[in-house]
Amino acid sequence: MLFRRGDLPLDRDPTGRFLPWLVALMVYLAALALVCAMVMNKMVERWDTGLSGSITVQIPPKQGDPTEAGAAADASLDAVIEILLATPGVISAEVLDPDEIVRLLEPWLGAGASYGDLPLPELIAVGIDRSAAPDFEELSRRLAQAAPGTILDDHQSWLGQLLDLARTIELVAALVVILVGASAATMVVFATRMGLAIHGRVIELLHLIGAQDSYVAREFEMHSLKLALRGGVFGLALAVITVLLVERLFERMEAALLPDLSLVPGEWALLALLPLVVAGIAMLTARLTVLGTLGRMP
Amino acid sequence: MPCLLPPIIKRISWALVRFEDVVLRYGAGPEVLRNVSFHLEPGSFHFLAGPSGAGKSSLLKLMYLACRPSSGRAMLFGRDVATLARRETALLRRRIGVVFQDFRLLDHLTALENVALPLKVGGQRENKVHQHVAELLAWVGLADQVHAFPPTLSGGQQQRIAIARAVVGRPSLLLADEPTGNVDDRIAVRLLYLFEELNKLGTTIVIATHNESLVSRFSHPVLRLTEGGVMAGPGPVAGAARAGKGSAA
Numbered sequence: 001m002l003f004r005r006g007d008l009p010l011d012r013d014p015t016g017r018f019l020p021w022l023v024a025l026m027v028y029l030a031a032l033a034l035v036c037a038m039v040m041n042k043m044v045e046r047w048d049t050g051l052s053g054s055i056t057v058q059i060p061p062k063q064g065d066p067t068e069a070g071a072a073a074d075a076s077l078d079a080v081i082e083i084l085l086a087t088p089g090v091i092s093a094e095v096l097d098p099d100e101i102v103r104l105l106e107p108w109l110g111a112g113a114s115y116g117d118l119p120l121p122e123l124i125a126v127g128i129d130r131s132a133a134p135d136f137e138e139l140s141r142r143l144a145q146a147a148p149g150t151i152l153d154d155h156q157s158w159l160g161q162l163l164d165l166a167r168t169i170e171l172v173a174a175l176v177v178i179l180v181g182a183s184a185a186t187m188v189v190f191a192t193r194m195g196l197a198i199h200g201r202v203i204e205l206l207h208l209i210g211a212q213d214s215y216v217a218r219e220f221e222m223h224s225l226k227l228a229l230r231g232g233v234f235g236l237a238l239a240v241i242t243v244l245l246v247e248r249l250f251e252r253m254e255a256a257l258l259p260d261l262s263l264v265p266g267e268w269a270l271l272a273l274l275p276l277v278v279a280g281i282a283m284l285t286a287r288l289t290v291l292g293t294l295g296r297m298p
Numbered sequence: 299m300p301c302l303l304p305p306i307i308k309r310i311s312w313a314l315v316r317f318e319d320v321v322l323r324y325g326a327g328p329e330v331l332r333n334v335s336f337h338l339e340p341g342s343f344h345f346l347a348g349p350s351g352a353g354k355s356s357l358l359k360l361m362y363l364a365c366r367p368s369s370g371r372a373m374l375f376g377r378d379v380a381t382l383a384r385r386e387t388a389l390l391r392r393r394i395g396v397v398f399q400d401f402r403l404l405d406h407l408t409a410l411e412n413v414a415l416p417l418k419v420g421g422q423r424e425n426k427v428h429q430h431v432a433e434l435l436a437w438v439g440l441a442d443q444v445h446a447f448p449p450t451l452s453g454g455q456q457q458r459i460a461i462a463r464a465v466v467g468r469p470s471l472l473l474a475d476e477p478t479g480n481v482d483d484r485i486a487v488r489l490l491y492l493f494e495e496l497n498k499l500g501t502t503i504v505i506a507t508h509n510e511s512l513v514s515r516f517s518h519p520v521l522r523l524t525e526g527g528v529m530a531g532p533g534p535v536a537g538a539a540r541a542g543k544g545s546a547a
């Protein structure tokens with residue numbers, strides 16, 4: 001009890017008032033950026049595993065007289081399936097039911113829309129043996145010869161774009177986290193310098209009664225740690241609340257395209273690490289600032 | 299065991315404080331102390347007298363390492379202060395107790411916490427010191443004020459906290475700057491008895507004061523600074539009992 005109170009009345013400094021709020025804001029931003037990156041990553045993973053074992057072949061609808069067009073379409077469909085099944089590496093080729101296509105389109109067009117007059121393409125879901133995948137370019141050329149206008153989609157360009165997007169978001173998130181760390185450090189440097197100036201007389205006295213620089217530094221360290229931790233935990237709490245709210249909103253909208261926001265324990269742990277890391281940075285920065293400033297004194 | 303060291307080496311090694319032609323000026327200002335030479339032997343008790351502005355506080359500042367000589371040589375505990383590293387300075391200061399002329403108490407700490415501060419800084423364990431600190435405060439007559447904050451106390455009470463803080467660590471060297479300037483004569487004498495007790499336990503003491511009546515009441519040698527920061531020679535002016543233990547040269 002005799003030694004508990006700090007030798008420097010840092011609690012009454014103006015720095016104590018703004019630092020936690022700024023740290024809270026920064027941790028909030030960093031946490032949201034991290035969540036975005038994690039969600040994006042998961043989305044890419046899901047699409048990747050979902051799509052890489054399959055390709056889609058699309059035969060455009062024929063124009064003109066319905067009966068004639070129907071016959072022509074059947075002919076191209078048969079030709080395409082024949083080629084597909086004869087290709088090594090193709091495991092299955094399944095023509096999608098028009099109802100199935102309508103179901104797939106629902107997220108874009110809305111449920112219950114009528115597609116009666118809409119000319120729908122024929123879609124063939126092709127199962128691929130991933131270990132012995134055929135040459136898609138060559139296959140695509142042969143299919144187009146058999147049925148003009150046929151498109152082979154191996155999803156790679158779409159996945160590639162998704163992956164690019166995910167990488168960009170990850171990069172931005174990393175940048176935000178680094179910036180947050182750097183600005184936390186900068187703020188602590190300023191706050192600590194201010195504290196050193198405000199309490200110059202007391203620090204001088206501590207030196208005169210035999211305190212080492214590290215003793216003075218410890219006071220600032222603990223103070224910064226406390227403020228940063230307080231702000232960081234608050235910012236993280238706000239971020240978690242935000243994520244949970246958005247997740248709830250997404251759930252209510254039941255739209256298949258929206259990303260899945262639920263995080264696994266490891267990801268929560270990573271988020272929980274944020275305020276700790278920022279507090280650690282604040283502590284170390286305060287220490288180095290004090291030792292650097294005092295060390296330059298005679 | 300017989301001492302085989304030549305007398306001159308013995309004398310140098312025995313000086314706790316040794317100043318040789320020390321000059322002090324603040325920045326580019328005039329010389330505040332001029333060619334001050336003296337030495338203090340361990341266990342000695344000196345008054346440091348002189349008119350206001352003569353440089354008494356400045357001389358003490360040199361001794362508690364708050365500033366360094368502009369020229370000349372100052373030795374403390376056998377070390378030349380010019381060669382001390384920052385770390386060593388801190389360790390030496392722990393062996394020096396200082397009563398500052400303006401007290402320099404920490405306003406946000408209680409009397410008890412202020413007095414305990416040097417022990418905390420020195421890395422002592424809290425549970426070991428509480429009793430000692432409280433007793434010391436009682437000794438200087440502040441048993442009822444242990445939990446008071448300095449701004450709520452009188453000048454004399456603050457001064458006694460400052461004194462308790464200076465002696466709490468049993469320093470080898472105690473430097474007191476006008477330690478009785480704010481108390482009545484009865485308490486002043488009592489405080490000087492405290493210093494004498496400490497002196498008997500081996501602490502070397504220097505008390506700066508311009509209270510000549512107090513000086514004459516005790517028989518301790520006097521280092522005398524004249525106006526212009528010159529140490530008055532040839533030796534200790536007042537006092538007979540311990541006059542042999544220290545000298546101004």
Ligand SMILES: Nc1ncnc2c1ncn2[C@@H]1O[C@H](COP(=O)(O)OP(=O)(O)OP(=O)(O)O)[C@@H](O)[C@H]1O
Binds near residue numbers: 324351
């Ligand atoms: N920090 C400082 N900067 C510049 N000049 C100073 C400083 N401290 C003291 N002085 C000057 O040094 C001279 C001696 O001052 P000092 O405080 O040592 O005198 P003193 O003998 O203690 O006086 P008093 O009995 O009034 O306390 C004075 O002329 C004072 O103006």
Ligand SMILES: [Mg+2]
Binds near residue numbers: 354355356399475
């Ligand atoms: Mg003075």
